[in-house]
Amino acid sequence: MRIRISPRDGVPIYLQIVKQVKYLVASGLLAPGDQLPTVRRLASDLLVNPNTVARAYRRLESEGVLVTRRGSGVFVSNAGSPLAGIQKKKILSERIDVLLAEARQMGITLDELVRLLRKRDKNMKKK
Amino acid sequence: MRENVIEVRDLTRRFRTVTALDDVTIEAPRGVVFGLVGENGAGKTTLIKHLLGLLRAKTGSVRVFGLDPVQDPPGVLSRVGYLSEDRDLPDWMRVWELMRYTRAFYPDWDEGYAEELRKTFQLDPEAKIKELSRGQKAHAGLLVALAYRPDLLLLDEPSSGLDPVVRRDILEAIVRTVADEGRTVFFSSHLLDEVERVSDHVAMIHKGSLVLSQSLDAVKEGHRIFVLDFPEPPAEPPRLPGMLSRKGEGREWVLLCRGDPVERKRAAAALGARIVEETIPTLEEIFVARIRGSGF
Numbered sequence: 001m002r003i004r005i006s007p008r009d010g011v012p013i014y015l016q017i018v019k020q021v022k023y024l025v026a027s028g029l030l031a032p033g034d035q036l037p038t039v040r041r042l043a044s045d046l047l048v049n050p051n052t053v054a055r056a057y058r059r060l061e062s063e064g065v066l067v068t069r070r071g072s073g074v075f076v077s078n079a080g081s082p083l084a085g086i087q088k089k090k091i092l093s094e095r096i097d098v099l100l101a102e103a104r105q106m107g108i109t110l111d112e113l114v115r116l117l118r119k120r121d122k123n124m125k126k127k
Numbered sequence: 128m129r130e131n132v133i134e135v136r137d138l139t140r141r142f143r144t145v146t147a148l149d150d151v152t153i154e155a156p157r158g159v160v161f162g163l164v165g166e167n168g169a170g171k172t173t174l175i176k177h178l179l180g181l182l183r184a185k186t187g188s189v190r191v192f193g194l195d196p197v198q199d200p201p202g203v204l205s206r207v208g209y210l211s212e213d214r215d216l217p218d219w220m221r222v223w224e225l226m227r228y229t230r231a232f233y234p235d236w237d238e239g240y241a242e243e244l245r246k247t248f249q250l251d252p253e254a255k256i257k258e259l260s261r262g263q264k265a266h267a268g269l270l271v272a273l274a275y276r277p278d279l280l281l282l283d284e285p286s287s288g289l290d291p292v293v294r295r296d297i298l299e300a301i302v303r304t305v306a307d308e309g310r311t312v313f314f315s316s317h318l319l320d321e322v323e324r325v326s327d328h329v330a331m332i333h334k335g336s337l338v339l340s341q342s343l344d345a346v347k348e349g350h351r352i353f354v355l356d357f358p359e360p361p362a363e364p365p366r367l368p369g370m371l372s373r374k375g376e377g378r379e380w381v382l383l384c385r386g387d388p389v390e391r392k393r394a395a396a397a398l399g400a401r402i403v404e405e406t407i408p409t410l411e412e413i414f415v416a417r418i419r420g421s422g423f
Binding site: 005007008010011012013039040043044047048049050051 | 295298299302320323324325344352406410411
């Protein structure tokens with residue numbers, strides 16, 4: 001499981017873990033039923049406090065992304081797929097917000113931005 | 128309620144005319160990683176020496192596991208794993224001799240674990256301590272501090288002057304120690320991103336005085352960086368309550384403040400500023416602002 005932590009980022013570490021696990025689920029790199037590393041394991045791998053990992057897992061569980069099966073570990077929930085849809089939108093929305101803010105600062109209108117998006121999309125399809 | 132492994136109350140320590148510790152009170156509950164940060168000479172080592180019973184509390188009190196480390200050294204030290212910056216190990220010994228020697232002091236010494244650590248750290252049992260590199264000495268010191276699975280791991284600037292590989296092993300030792308139920312880590316460091324990674328609780332010490340001692344979450348929540356945009360350059364540099372540092376000129380100013388963010392935003396609005404950005408500072412930014420930015 002590829003998770004990278006940056007203490008220099010202003011985002012609290014447990015939220016960095018939450019976001020990245022959601023991203024892995026939404027992008028399909030983690031599938032429903034996949035087992036996650038134990039709290040201890042992930043804490044040692046990431047070199048962060050185990051309580052921080054436990055807190056991230058609890059949050060992901062309360063949001064329905066993960067489930068704990070007693071005695072066997074933590075897994076990506078089966079309800080993962082419908083939730084992933086919402087999650088995908090949420091991840092994209094965050095990126096779009098950044099893009100919109102930058103465009104506004106540069107004085108680029110929404111229409112121009114949409115045109116640019118279409119153009120980039122076309123470029124990408126060519127490749 | 129969780130018991131405190133470390134309890135320091137109103138501890139003051141003077142060396143001739145210098146006040147090394149000034150009325151310091153801290154508590155470290157069982158099962159946490161407690162990070163102590165401060166500049167060189169701030170009093171971190173003096174505090175740790177009190178915890179080890181190497182210095183007697185003249186004013187105030189020090190309790191470790193509820194015991195006075197000066198009155199009951201075996202009761203305290205048998206449960207503490209200690210590693211210091213200078214890693215004062217007996218130079219003339221070989222690695223295996225150091226292991227055998229240390230084992231004699233600790234009934235809980237786990238030979239299997241010690242051997243596992245020795246292999247992980249790639250220490251040659253026949254190597255003489257004095258011939259080890261800086262990093263290898265740190266590894267040897269860490270090995271003998273960990274191999275009896277102490278209830279309290281006490282590290283004084285453990286990462287100081289070490290390369291990233293050894294620093295990683297030290298952080299991993301910290302994480303593993305608290306991952307074991309009920310064990311506690313107390314460590315001092317000036318590497319704030321390491322402290323931020325692994326700590327539950329952070330204490331900042333400056334010129335012998337405690338600047339703050341809180342959970343890391345509370346520390347982060349209690350500070351904000353605001354980027355302010357004014358319609359026109361203000362006549363005087365802007366000032367907010369709880370401000371610790373300020374940079375900027377003209378219309379745009381960057382302020383680091385402590386205290387309730389909602390109130391700070393209200394105060395900024397009252398100055399006529401628009402808040403362009405609000406971020407939670409890193410521990411390092413908070414530390415620098417707290418230590419240097421007391422001029423407001």
